[in-house]
Amino acid sequence: MANISIPKGTRDFGPAIMGKRQFILNNIKSVYQQYGFLPLETPAMENLSVLTGKYGEEGDQLLFKILNSGDFLKDADAELLNEKASKKVTQQIAEKGLRYDLTVPFARYVVMNRHEITLPFKRYQIQPVWRADRPQKGRYREFYQCDADVVGTTSLLCEAEIICMIKSVMHRLNITDYTIKINHRGVLAGLADIADAKGKEVALYTAIDKLDKIGEEKVKEELMDSDFTAEQCNNIFNLLNYKGSNQEKFQYLKQTFEHSTSGTKGINDLLQVFSILDSLQESDAHVEFDVALARGLSYYTGCIFEVKVNNVKIGSISGGGRYDNLTQSFDSKENLSGVGISFGVDRIFDVMEELNLFPKETTQSSKVLVAFLDEESMHYAYGIVANIRKHGIAAELYPDFAKIKKQLDYANKKQIPFAVIIGEEERKLNKLALKNLESGEQSIVDMAGLIQLFKHS
């Protein structure tokens, strides 16, 4: 018994945690649906030929691989086995892996079902993913992703709607102090143009992406290490340090990028997104144009987003952007442009716990426990609980004959808010003693009154 455990980096979610997680997931799902996204689920296992090479070399290492069934060593190369060449042997004994994210399976689905899909295709997908990362606080080997993507259109309405969806999710989750950072890959390219950093874009983006975390001095040091001159650094930070409203920044950069095609395209796209936001009757409150936002070295090609809850030491809770080559790795003939957003449930959970934002009743427990004082009342209670349930109200009985204290303890531990207590007197009078288990308040009601009460609570 002492050695029973679950794999490191994985978790069980008991009823209390599940209630809170479902609160988050249901709200995200509702918002996605309200904007016309439809659900998709793909298998946990994908062929390794689909997964490999999509996440860089490090990603390939982090894929969980599934051993082929049966006599898997039969056709393995004897020499490689003898050399214990793990990497090369893997390819011979494992054909499948667990999905690493929801984007690659989505791209695979789109390519495989291209002719049945109506474009633009708006799908949401809420499923676990697996990564053989070193587990640590806030980083797990199994965790949920909640993605929504539109593919098959370059319309910037999609970007504006993603901002609306983020705001709607935050509102539903009672998160009020947050920032939606937005930038554009074109703006970053413009910055590289201004800094004369051709060929060193990767170093530039990687360095400034850390500005939030390590500060200006360290970013400059990193840039110098990558052979940027002091003048280049100054040009970069003159631009990054420009303060003003979103619109002021747009105007400033529009001038600055006068000779940069990419930069101009970036600013024009962003201006249009903000204009559509306005048409959608959505203010730009919470939305901050941040030239330093780079979202790593990911596959984004247009607008990029990141959501950060302010005054909480937890990284971004959501991120996304536009990509132009989702299906390229599968299908060279057609390239669908798409834009997507992903919410991180685990981080949102941590933020909401820290800020105490969960509503009181996330555990979906019964509304009422029907308790009994004697054995005859127990049988009588069966009819009562059946009656309550017929009205669509979740109710239960302690299944064994037990003292009332034990029954009420059970209700308290399950966070059942009310108890109906039945004894000889209640049976005779055809009444119910209703106890509020939180306040201790007690009253006498009849069945109709009880149903009324729960229907309106």
Place this chain on the structure above:
Amino acid sequence: MANISIPKGTRDFGPAIMGKRQFILNNIKSVYQQYGFLPLETPAMENLSVLTGKYGEEGDQLLFKILNSGDFLKDADAELLNEKASKKVTQQIAEKGLRYDLTVPFARYVVMNRHEITLPFKRYQIQPVWRADRPQKGRYREFYQCDADVVGTTSLLCEAEIICMIKSVMHRLNITDYTIKINHRGVLAGLADIADAKGKEVALYTAIDKLDKIGEEKVKEELMDSDFTAEQCNNIFNLLNYKGSNQEKFQYLKQTFEHSTSGTKGINDLLQVFSILDSLQESDAHVEFDVALARGLSYYTGCIFEVKVNNVKIGSISGGGRYDNLTQSFDSKENLSGVGISFGVDRIFDVMEELNLFPKETTQSSKVLVAFLDEESMHYAYGIVANIRKHGIAAELYPDFAKIKKQLDYANKKQIPFAVIIGEEERKLNKLALKNLESGEQSIVDMAGLIQLFKHS
């Protein structure tokens, strides 16, 4: 591109299928919650030490095993590798496997969290499981199970409530012609006593479990092959062939089992379950006491259930029963009795498709597409769609400027039931042209009227 595929035995669930599956799952979940069951989720991966030996030798073969990360061959035995001894090497290179069912992870959870759990513990769990079975029609390598179990009580109220839950699920799914078969392991033991089959119980149960499929003659042949005499066979079938109501069968068997302790216990339990059902105001319609029901060689020790939809060539869609040693394999100190039920989503799906039982609107598409006739109307439409969404109604826009036909085609393909069409006239008059996309009916409404209409549809 030609070689893109998903692992055999697995499936993608696109929007249409997802809508139907969610309809089934949401109804099962609601019923579980109404009876006081709380949600649990466990990781997809379990340590193989937890899974192995729980499902018989065949089950162990069907476990999907996950290759250890990193240089997994380093500590593997060179000689075993040289011999290509797949089975023995597996233990050295794979520590984790994918869960095979939800029962073993549940038992593992109960043992690991024994001190935080309130007994009786009622949990439901809806998650996929994986089996490396040979894929065939209706049998998949990844499929969902929907389990509800109560552990920590021997109360027969639980059995009666399970029957109520099954009936409630069937009712919500519009399945009307079905049979809930119930039996008891004690009754089977009684049958073995009557047939003088001590030591041959397994052969007896296995044979009669097939009665439905292969008929009396073949079952008799099988019994003869297992050294049952003709007289024993006659005794068995005299009992199995007894016709009558449930209560008549109970009375008949009560007499027949006069000298069988197990048989008497079985009948008494069943009588009590039916009596509680009565107290719960639930008739025994659809419930059939079936002495031949054995549920394979599973770990059940008390009542057993199986649900079959009549006049449909699909196996049972639900099954379960009572077990007395759920946690035994993990924890010898304590043995919790429990009883559970499991619904098979895939079979329910097939039944509902065959009987055409899905409601028309399971796809959770938008209620309305806001369409536009010209570019100015497109911008105007942004405000309209925002307004509709503010009232909690799912709405969307075609994101690119396109001809009205293309927009309506999009709505039709996504099964969006209504379109609001905006042109110059509508803008001027501040009205909306509302089109029912199924009937083709068209009318002029204002925003307030539109909201009214959707709030009540």
